[in-house]
Amino acid sequence: MKRAFLFYSILLVAGFETFAQSNKNTLWYKQPASNWNEALPVGNGRLGAMVFGNPEHELLQLNEESVWAGAKVNANNPKALQYLPEIQKAIFDNKFKQADSLAQLYMVGTPSRVRSYQPLGDLKLDFQWNTKPENYTRSLNIQTGISTTKYSINGNPISQQVLVSAPDNCVFYRIEGGKNALITTTISLSREKDVKVKAYPDGRIEMEGQIIDGVSDKDNSNGPAGAHMKFAAEARVKLQKGTFEVSGSNLIIRNAEVVEIVLTGATDYSLAKLDFDRSISPIASCKAILNKVKNSDIILRHTAEHRAMFDRVNLDFGADSLAKYPTDVRLNLMKQGKLDNGLIALYFQYGRYLLMGSSRKPGVLPANLQGIWNKEMDAPWNSDFHTNINLQMNYWPAEICNLSETSEVLADFMQQITIPGAATAKESYGTKGWTMHHLTDPFGRTSICDGTWGMTPTNGAWMALPVYEHYLFSGDKKYLKTTAYPILKGACEFLMGFLTLSPEGYLVTNPSTSPENRFKLPNSNETSTLTYAATIDIQTINAAFDYCIEAAGILGIDADFIATIKAAQKKLPPVKISSSGTIQEWINDYEETEIGHRHISHLLGLYPLSQINPETPEFFEAAKKTITRRLSQKGGGTGWSRAWIINFYARLLDGDKVYENINVLLSKSTLNNLFDPHPPFQIDGNFGGTAGIAEMLLQSTNGTVRLLPALPGAIPNGQMNGLVARGGFVVDLDWKNGELINVTIVSRQGNPLKLNYNGKSADFKTSKGGKYTLSKDLVLIR
Incomplete structure (x- = not known):
């Protein structure tokens, strides 16, 4: 002893x-x-x-x-299915106030809230x-x-x-x-x-x-x-x-x-x-x-x-001359305009640390709005599992930052959520499959909570996407078969039953919202949160259908079901560009009530999805204008919203804007212990910020692994080891004077690899466990 x-x-x-x-x-x-x-x-x-x-x-x-306070209860409104057709008709007829009143009475859950x-x-x-x-x-x-x-x-x-x-x-x-x-x-x-x-x-x-x-x-x-x-x-x-x-x-x-x-x-x-x-x-x-x-x-x-x-991951942005100062002093210097790349690297690793601390075995619940750290009996927003961006954002760094087991906790939880989610799908919408709305708790609440602004019936499909992403990074076919695909298929079964024919002849979601945002009706003082076919719904459905089609093909199953999905997908409305040149947020070109709104849900297709990319130049430019317009009206005011913007700019390949917004996140939305405030403290900004820093160094979308795709000019020298790309590639990078020196890649699965750096491309086969080093010109060295 x-x-x-x-x-x-x-x-x-x-x-x-x-x-x-x-x-x-x-x-x-x-x-x-x-x-x-x-x-x-x-x-x-x-x-x-x-x-x-x-x-x-x-x-x-x-x-x-x-x-947790609270108890398990079936909160599905018993009159939801009876009044759903009337609510849908009112929305199609642009009688939004009537639809809202009916939905509040007959669709919102009973009880309508959760405890803390x-x-x-x-x-x-x-x-x-x-x-x-x-x-x-x-x-x-x-x-x-x-x-x-x-x-x-x-x-x-x-x-x-x-x-x-x-x-x-x-x-x-x-x-x-x-x-x-x-x-x-x-x-x-x-x-x-x-x-x-x-x-x-x-x-x-x-x-x-x-x-x-x-x-x-x-x-x-x-x-x-x-x-x-x-x-x-x-x-x-x-x-x-x-x-x-x-x-x-x-x-x-x-x-x-x-x-x-x-x-x-x-x-x-x-x-x-x-x-x-x-x-x-x-x-x-x-x-x-x-x-x-x-x-x-x-x-x-x-x-x-x-x-x-x-x-597993190391990040170094060069000489750290400010390491001699305490962390709170460094943060205050940054608030005064001092650049501190060392603190940015520390913030990145801190996000990984927080995810390890709040989502891993021996735990069984995913990270909540405060991770796992909460001092209040009645926490802000109940510190619940918020599924209209926040829970998803918590897991953005999980796979790319080489902490794949943290997302397995989320997948295990989502498996259980599909059970009450199936009851909600059947009792509230009359469909097969499963769904959930904008929040849940450990007791599996999947009904509509917090009023009609919580009417987000595609959030089940949205939550199925990160579950499938774990397969894309890990290549674990057993997990795909037993966990990811059943969750994804159930979400798509709900969507197939929920989609309905619109006056324009599209298959649409109705009711629908763009999370927490409202629009103005033309020639009226009336505003509404309810609509049909909000842009986020269409992007979510397309992603869920694409993933389900891909997964079923890998497993060689459900050909008939996949055929019905493909047919339905062709009838979805297109994502549109509004009269202001931005991505249109709703089915019609409505005016926002709050241009600088914290949610930027209609850019889900840019990040974390990749439907908007350089190969879709018109939408790529419209996405840039969407963010510029939001920021011009004080958008990004919450920590998590600013973190989302960092990821947007990474996908827009604008490293200097990435850097600018990282600095805003640290100087305006970071506490002395480096927690992210909404305000108050809400951990998703930490996780979103970490994901954004990773995304500026490595991206893997649409079959291509991109190296240093959004490297800021203010970080000319550095080294990164251990980030992971889809397809199971572990990547080490060195750069100097803003240019790649070399890259080493370990292939976990033996998949074909397509690389891109600064306009150069390389496409080659790999073997499982193989290690490959390439020059800055992407020429294989060994």
Whole structure:
């Protein structure tokens, strides 16, 4: 045991002395977090903690992915199918106000809202030092996934580490003072409400609870009240030297050289049921996890497993002269107009780190609006799974950034969602297949929520697209057959039943919206969100049909069904260019009520899809005008919207605009801990920004892998290793003075490869596992 303590001490000191100078993957600060938006996140996909780094009153705010208010309920409006034809007719007749009133009464879900994701609780340590701490620094090494706090007491060094281990499925806390700085502290585990806490003289603290949902309003639109999710947490404290003492529900530690805490949490949630499973005991689950933990090598196991994922990708934008400054200082300098390519590279890797921390095994739920980190009982937008851009954006970096297993969590969740989604398709629309609308929760809500602006019946098809994308990158035919294709086919079955004939003779969606946006009716003061065949629907349907046709061909199945899809696809309305020269957002050339709206849904075909590309020059130019028009009216005001714009400009091959908007994202939509605010904090901007930085270096669309397609002039030199292209190609790049030096590609699947760089092309066969190095002229070197 003493050897382990000595090893950790050496590791801490050696690592800390060099992090600020040499570790480009470290966030660091010279003061504790003064609020939650300055705390540092650690997570393992199931458990999360925000570390404040306060040397006198330390706080770890804790989360467990399934601690949600609410309950499973069939919220499909029982009158939806009866009134659907009347609503559709009103929309076709341009009687939008009538359609909206009917839809609000007879299609919006009952209940119409969901309840919130909630925190697990707080772990607090109140220290009793005999003098004020000095020489303070705190850091988060995203390469190792360890948050470190260091300071001195009377000249004696104190070292604190916090991590959340995936192999051991627990939070691990360690503080070392040594013989000359003995630790006396009160340790507590607490939660704002709905819990009972008990401390034990052997160093355990147990917290058990059950969320009690009250009546939220007079019609209880958030769902039924009552005793719902059960949860628990347990902390186990170990000491080197020192003593325990129980004081109420707290533990008092006196005169310890080292204090270690292992903590885990659990609920009685079951993904397979999308519901509680009362046969699960949360406290028993905690004990089963902690009984397996061996403190002696927990850091080694965690670091090895974490780095095995993180180190797949390296990004270097040249000399980093500002690394000597703390992260918050660097960010403030950027807000003052200072360019900081090193901070951009750190931000990119931080997005990968956050995705690892909020969507991976041992977790079973995808990253929500705040990833996994939330301090509020009633979080902004309930911190739910928002599916009209936000959940999709969370997974934009998953495949290209070599974190493919993070998207498998999403796919597993979507498999379960198809079950209530099938009920919604049948009960609300009278169709086969499955669908969902603009949000969901762990209980599988797929009905229309939040009023008629949540009437987005093609969101099921939209969510099927990233599930299929995992196959395009991985080439896993078993996954295609058992997971991706059934989800995709079910979404297309719904679309085939939902599409209806429009007055113009097209097959269209009705009702339809362009997410959260409204238009003005000609010669009227009336506005509407409802329409038919919004452009995003047509782009989504075309992509879903194309993917389904491709997947069925690979599997050699469903020829008759595919024939009906192909016939229907020919009858879809075309995407149009409006009178302003932009991509038209609705079926008719309506005027927006808000030109600078945060959603730019009619450019889904540009990114993440690739229907708009240089080979469609008229639409390519119209897409540029669409973004220019949005930005001219203060568009991109939210973090995630600005992140989307970065990806748009990458696809438009405009590196300088990419760079300009990355700088806007960092200077206007980034908090001191590098979290992205909507505002407030919403993690999709982090993920979208990371995807955009990757997209400027590597693109793989329409059968071609493009190298440095949108390299900014402000990043003339750099190196990238480990990004992944569709078809299963792992790419390493070096560039200097704005030009490619060489590229090395490893072919995971042995697919044919078509490369493009700066107008030059190369097309050759590869073998599985083959490694290929090419010059800047794309000539094969070896």
